[in-house]
Amino acid sequence: MAEQNTTENLKNTREGLLQLTIEQLFSVVKQMHRDVSPKEPLLSHPQARLVFVIAKHKDKGISVKELARTANMTAGAITQFADVLITKGLIRREEDPDDRRIVRLKLTPAAKSQMEKFRKEFLASAVRVFDVLSTEELKQLTDILDKVGPHTGEKPIW
Numbered sequence: 001m002a003e004q005n006t007t008e009n010l011k012n013t014r015e016g017l018l019q020l021t022i023e024q025l026f027s028v029v030k031q032m033h034r035d036v037s038p039k040e041p042l043l044s045h046p047q048a049r050l051v052f053v054i055a056k057h058k059d060k061g062i063s064v065k066e067l068a069r070t071a072n073m074t075a076g077a078i079t080q081f082a083d084v085l086i087t088k089g090l091i092r093r094e095e096d097p098d099d100r101r102i103v104r105l106k107l108t109p110a111a112k113s114q115m116e117k118f119r120k121e122f123l124a125s126a127v128r129v130f131d132v133l134s135t136e137e138l139k140q141l142t143d144i145l146d147k148v149g150p151h152t153g154e155k156p157i158w
Contacts, residue, residue, distance in 0.1 A: 049071065054107055055107055063103065064103055089110050090107065090111040092105075093105060
């Protein structure tokens with residue numbers, strides 16, 4: 001009963017509503033991740049994040065410098081992460097054909113296959129989680145999140 005009272009109190013202020021919204025969004029995403037996470041994860045969260053960023057650059061790949069800037073990390077840290085991901089067979093280094101001084105990081109076919117499997121499992125989890133919403137409610141939620149979300153002009157990974 002006390003928890004419900006606290007939740008009701010939070011709904012009385014804008015800050016409280018924002019707190020509840022953030023907690024609920026995290027909870028939903030955590031639930032979807034739990035549904036698709038393997039018992040022994042292949043990647044740490046930072047490694048997975050870098051793989052997803054690299055995936056956004058498709059066949060062109062991304063330079064270490066660009067990835068460092070995007071991930072807000074040093075080039076040295078990216079190189080260390082890349083070494084581990086190369087050992088795991090998920091990415092490879094390639095010379096840029098236009099400028100041999102630049103090394104591009106690209107996903108391996110194995111990583112692409114694993115990402116496709118993850119994408120399907122994650123979407124299946126999302127279907128289960130959001131099944132309580134009608135199509136119209138889901139459209140409204142998408143419109144609301146689009147209104148407050150970052151407007152980078154980037155396409156989603158999948």
